[in-house]
Amino acid sequence: MKIGIPREIYEGEKRVAIVPKMATQLLKEGHEVFIEANAGEGAYFTDIEYDRIGAIIVENAQLLYSEVDVIMKVQPPQREEVEMMRDSSIYIGFLSSVLDDEFLNLINKKSITSFAMEFIPRISRSQSMDALSSMASIAGYRAVLIAAQHLGKFFPLMMTAAGTIPPAKVLVVGAGVAGLQSIATARRLGARVEAFDTRPAVREQVESLGAQFIEMELVADAETATGYAKEMTEEFMKKEREIIGERAAQNHVVITTAQLIGKKAPTLITEEMVERMQEGSVIIDLAAEQGGNCEITEPGKNICRHGVTICGVLNLPSTLPIDASAMYSRNITQFFKHLYNGENRKLDFEDKITKSSCVTHNGEIVNDYVRNAIRKGANT
Ligand code: NAD
Numbered sequence: 001m002k003i004g005i006p007r008e009i010y011e012g013e014k015r016v017a018i019v020p021k022m023a024t025q026l027l028k029e030g031h032e033v034f035i036e037a038n039a040g041e042g043a044y045f046t047d048i049e050y051d052r053i054g055a056i057i058v059e060n061a062q063l064l065y066s067e068v069d070v071i072m073k074v075q076p077p078q079r080e081e082v083e084m085m086r087d088s089s090i091y092i093g094f095l096s097s098v099l100d101d102e103f104l105n106l107i108n109k110k111s112i113t114s115f116a117m118e119f120i121p122r123i124s125r126s127q128s129m130d131a132l133s134s135m136a137s138i139a140g141y142r143a144v145l146i147a148a149q150h151l152g153k154f155f156p157l158m159m160t161a162a163g164t165i166p167p168a169k170v171l172v173v174g175a176g177v178a179g180l181q182s183i184a185t186a187r188r189l190g191a192r193v194e195a196f197d198t199r200p201a202v203r204e205q206v207e208s209l210g211a212q213f214i215e216m217e218l219v220a221d222a223e224t225a226t227g228y229a230k231e232m233t234e235e236f237m238k239k240e241r242e243i244i245g246e247r248a249a250q251n252h253v254v255i256t257t258a259q260l261i262g263k264k265a266p267t268l269i270t271e272e273m274v275e276r277m278q279e280g281s282v283i284i285d286l287a288a289e290q291g292g293n294c295e296i297t298e299p300g301k302n303i304c305r306h307g308v309t310i311c312g313v314l315n316l317p318s319t320l321p322i323d324a325s326a327m328y329s330r331n332i333t334q335f336f337k338h339l340y341n342g343e344n345r346k347l348d349f350e351d352k353i354t355k356s357s358c359v360t361h362n363g364e365i366v367n368d369y370v371r372n373a374i375r376k377g378a379n380t
Contacts, residue, residue: 001345002032003336004068006061007039010075014042014321015328017072017093020049022329027054029337036064043321072332074325082106092332092339094118094131095359099370101377104360111363113347119357119367120335122227126353129335133177134327139316140181140257143284144170147253148189150282150302150309156190167192171251172211173244173268173293174258175202176229178286182255183209194247197258198222198229198240216243228261237266245273252278256293257286262373265290271305279307288312 003026005018016039018026023033033055037047047057058064065071065084073093077085082103085091088111095116107114117131127133148155151168158165170186172179175197183206186193193211197203199222203213216239224230232240248254248269254277259265265287274283274296285292288299296305297312304310317324339347339354349355349366359367365374 001070001340002034002068003070003072004058004064005033005035005039005072006064006081007036008042008073008075009061009078009081012315012318013075014318015074015325016040016043016045016321017074017325017329017332019043019045019325019329020053020055021326022333023050023055024053025333026336032056034058034064034068036061040325042318043325045325070336072336074328079103079106082110082112085110085112087111088113091115092117092336099359099373101374104365104370104374107360108363108365113361114359115335115339115357116359116367117332117335117357119359119369121352121356123352126335126338129331129338129353131328131331134331135317135324136177137181138320138324138327139286139313140178140255141185142316142319143178143182143255143257143286143313144185144189144253146311146313147186147255147282147284150311151252152280153252154190155186168253169194169251170253170255171195171244171247173197173254173256174287175199175206176257176259179255179257180205180209182257182286183211186253186255187211191253194251196240196244196247198232198236199227214243214247216240224261226261229258231260231263232266237268241268241270241273244268245270245276248273248281249276249278251281253282253284255284255286258293259287259290263290265293267293267295269294271296274308274310275306277306277308281308283308283310285310285312286316289314 035050035055070090076095076098091114096118120129153168155168157167168191170191170193172182172195175195187210195206195211196214206213285294285297287293299312300314302311365371
């Protein structure tokens with residue numbers, strides 16, 4: 001197949017969907033790889049490297065899109081990108097944030113077969129394709145480094161001739177993939193860490209990383225069948241905010257990562273709670289993209305309120321573009337191999353990974369989740 005890698009045009013995006021090492025793998029499988037000039041520049045992969053391994057450098061996006069059967073991207077395509085895609089071509093990349101009626105009509109009119117990386121089911125068999133986890137772990141790591149940069153204190157215990165300085169205290173709320181990586185990174189930097197999550201299953205993982213799990217009466221059915229957190233009752237959230245508020249005032253850094261799939265992020269920190277925190281504290285709100293876990297977070301901005309710095313961080317994986325591209329590239333290559341490895345490179349819709357991740361095919365929405373979401377949207 002002819003595989004095309006365009007340059008990402010989303011503002012500030014530095015990742016590239018396929019790095020030279022993975023392009024080599026695709027070439028070995030008998031595919032042709034076309035890459036737009038300078039597509040790897042933001043992640044420091046040069047055209048010379050791609051050229052050396054046998055990829056074809058294409059001067060501009062228009063030429064690239066007109067040449068290939070498959071487009072591999074990081075950021076969801078913008079309208080102008082879809083317009084450049086060939087009829088009946090294949091799109092693989094993140095997608096969910098652009099899936100509305102208008103977008104779906106556009107790709108269906110062109111009969112584009114589209115796959116959303118974020119819909120790959122998180123089962124053992126698909127671990128090597130799980131871009132959500134790869135990118136979340138980068139975000140969790142980066143969040144701690146940003147916190148350390150803003151905090152006017154050391155993270156580790158320092159015993160110096162000028163006195164002993166106790167370690168920084170870090171609170172992580174939401175111990176999914178990002179939260180667990182934040183815990184591990186903050187521990188490596190020597191901080192004292194405590195964490196909380198509504199899913200009782202994560203207690204053991206938090207403790208195994210050397211952090212303390214915050215005690216709270218947990219609800220037994222806090223998880224959906226697919227392992228995601230359920231939306232909690234207002235009564236539970238009130239109690240949780242009380243406990244988080246108390247703990248936040250004792251910590252120097254708070255990293256929030258709590259998300260609910262397909263919904264706005266839960267509000268865990270109110271302005272009144274920020275007011276009670278110590279002057280000089282830092283909040284890193286990893287849920288800023290989904291509205292934020294802190295009610296005064298401003299997405300994309302660092303603000304200071306009541307002596308507390310609140311960072312509404314966005315697209316952290318792009319701030320570590322070399323490794324983020326390498327990880328994403330491996331995920332998308334494995335996924336592509338899985339999708340088209342059968343005889344005649346035919347899709348197998350009986351397969352759970354293919355079925356869950358395919359959004360449109362032959363001019364129709366084939367994904368139940370997307371179909372239901374669109375139907376609900378149309379009714380409200
Ligand atoms: P996420 O990004 O959807 O959410 C982050 C965390 O916030 C989750 O741990 C969630 O429980 C927590 N949260 C939600 N509401 C909260 C609240 N009110 N207070 C505190 N915490 C709250 O999560 P994720 O990192 O994408 O992980 C989601 C699930 O997917 C987990 O069960 C994880 O173990 C699972 N997973 C499985 C695999 C695999 O099997 N291959 C890989 C990765 C993740």
